[in-house]
Amino acid sequence: MRFAVVQFGGSNCDRDTHHVLSDVCGVETDLVWYKDGLLRSYDAVVLPGGFSYGDYLRAGAIAARTPIMAELIRHAKSGGLVLGICNGAQIGSEAGLVPGTFTLNAYPKFISRHVHLRVENTTSPFTALYREGEVIRVPIAHAEGRYVAPDEVLARLNREGRVAFRFCDEHGNTTPESNPNGSAENITGVLSEAGNVLAMMPHPERASEPVLGSEDGVKIFNSMIAYIEEHGRRRPTQ
Amino acid sequence: MKYDVTITIGLKEGMLNPEARAIQHALANLGFPTEDLSTARLYRITLDAADAAAARAEAGQMCERLLANPVIHHYTIEVE
Numbered sequence: 001m002r003f004a005v006v007q008f009g010g011s012n013c014d015r016d017t018h019h020v021l022s023d024v025c026g027v028e029t030d031l032v033w034y035k036d037g038l039l040r041s042y043d044a045v046v047l048p049g050g051f052s053y054g055d056y057l058r059a060g061a062i063a064a065r066t067p068i069m070a071e072l073i074r075h076a077k078s079g080g081l082v083l084g085i086c087n088g089a090q091i092g093s094e095a096g097l098v099p100g101t102f103t104l105n106a107y108p109k110f111i112s113r114h115v116h117l118r119v120e121n122t123t124s125p126f127t128a129l130y131r132e133g134e135v136i137r138v139p140i141a142h143a144e145g146r147y148v149a150p151d152e153v154l155a156r157l158n159r160e161g162r163v164a165f166r167f168c169d170e171h172g173n174t175t176p177e178s179n180p181n182g183s184a185e186n187i188t189g190v191l192s193e194a195g196n197v198l199a200m201m202p203h204p205e206r207a208s209e210p211v212l213g214s215e216d217g218v219k220i221f222n223s224m225i226a227y228i229e230e231h232g233r234r235r236p237t238q
Numbered sequence: 239m240k241y242d243v244t245i246t247i248g249l250k251e252g253m254l255n256p257e258a259r260a261i262q263h264a265l266a267n268l269g270f271p272t273e274d275l276s277t278a279r280l281y282r283i284t285l286d287a288a289d290a291a292a293a294r295a296e297a298g299q300m301c302e303r304l305l306a307n308p309v310i311h312h313y314t315i316e317v318e
Contacts, residue, residue, distance in 0.1 A: 058307060065304060094307070101309040108256035148253070148310055182254065 001228050003029040004042040006072070008063045013049035013085065013205060020208045021046070025221045034063070038071045043228045044081035045072055047088025049141070049203055059102065059144040060090030069095050081125055081224055082197040086142055089190075089199035098190045098199045099157070100149030105142070106182025112141040114214070115180055117188065117202060118168040121161050124191055125227035126198040129219040135172045136216035138202040140180060140188075145201040147183035147190070154184055157191075164198055165189030240286055241293035244316040247306050248278035281305060290317045 003021050007014045014031060021029040032038065038045070052063035063069070069091070076082050076097055084092030090102045105111060114137050119130040130136070149157070157163050166186040169178040174186040181188075181201075189200035204217025249255050255276060262275040283300075287293035294317050301313045 057304070061304065061307070099309075101307050103307075103310060104256050106254060106256055108260055146254075150309070 001027055001043050001225065002040075003027050003224075004032045004038065004045045005029060006032050006034055006045060006047055006068060008034045008050070008052035008066070008091075010052040010054060011048050011050035011087070013087075013203065017046055017048045017085065017205045020205045020218065021221055024208055024218060025225060027221075027225055032068075034066055034068045037068050038075065042075065042080060044083065044224050045075055047072075047082070047084040047091050048205075049086030049088060052087055052091065055144065058090075058094065059142075060087055060092075060094045063087075063091045064094035073097065076192070076194075076197050079194070079196055081228070082192075083126060083220070083224065084197070084199040085205065086140075086145070086201055086203055089201055090144060092197060092199040093190075097197045098192050099153045100147055100184075100190060102142075102145050102199075102201060103148055104144050105146050105180075108143070110141070110143040111145075111180050112139070113180075114139045114207075115202065116168050116170050116172075116178065117165040118172045118174060120163045120166055120189075121191065123161070124164060124195050124198065124223075125231075126191075126220050126223050127164055128227060129223045133172060135168060135170065136207075136219075137214045138204055138207040138217045139214075140202045141206075142181070142201055145183070145188070146181040147187045147201075149184060149187075154187075157187070158185075160193075162191040162193070162195070163187050163189065164191055165200060165202070239289065239293075240284060241290060242318045243281075243283045243285060243293055243297045244318075245281040245283065245297055245301060245305060245313060246278050246316075247281070247301065247311050247313045248276060249310055250312050253310050293317045
């Protein structure tokens, strides 16, 4: 099993994510410079957080149009797992891997703090180790993280169980007060149609070791590993 | 033929525009109350095309493929 973490110019959570995958989760992980492309087959590819291309145009918009993304889309279409974290989520939505977009926070400033998330889906390759409705504590750090999608897309995401996480209070209530950036229906983790791509604004790699004050995020990486161990690289056709 | 193309990209009607709201608030602080305020991004592009229609089509592709995000944006194109 082998993971890749893609580094764009301006990525800054690439090494943190690599550290958690290799040293905490114990999975072989390559750091891949975007210009080198995906030189081999990977079981999972992570698009890490950061500020690719200085967030010019729109966060993630320019990285989403680099040649490596065509390879990443092929990887996703063949059933490979893709996890986009923060800037990686923005890149993933800009590349059309998940519907909707992440745009400027309702109160237009950078927010960096721990938040609570309610786990909405426990059948995806990213969330299978959580309990349904489990409340986890993970940090966010973004200015452009407000999830926006047309009503019909939101209805479809709900119907198909493709909302992975919602912002909530410590008791799991999805209130306006617990929605730090004004995301539609408190959504901050979205799954692709086939379920093998997850785009999320919170940073699970920053909540994966006791020293960081929360280990709630590591189950995402461990869910991916368990899924690959069980199913192999390719997701069964739905 | 060279054409000067102006592309204006703004948020779709009804989309929350936190930047515009903040600017409106700052203007009010300076004594300029406003009823409404929106922002847009303007691109001036010079390009070669067979005719004005081709230049417009090219600009449309630029918007669809990079400059605008269809989830939140609309755009207008002027060709001179």
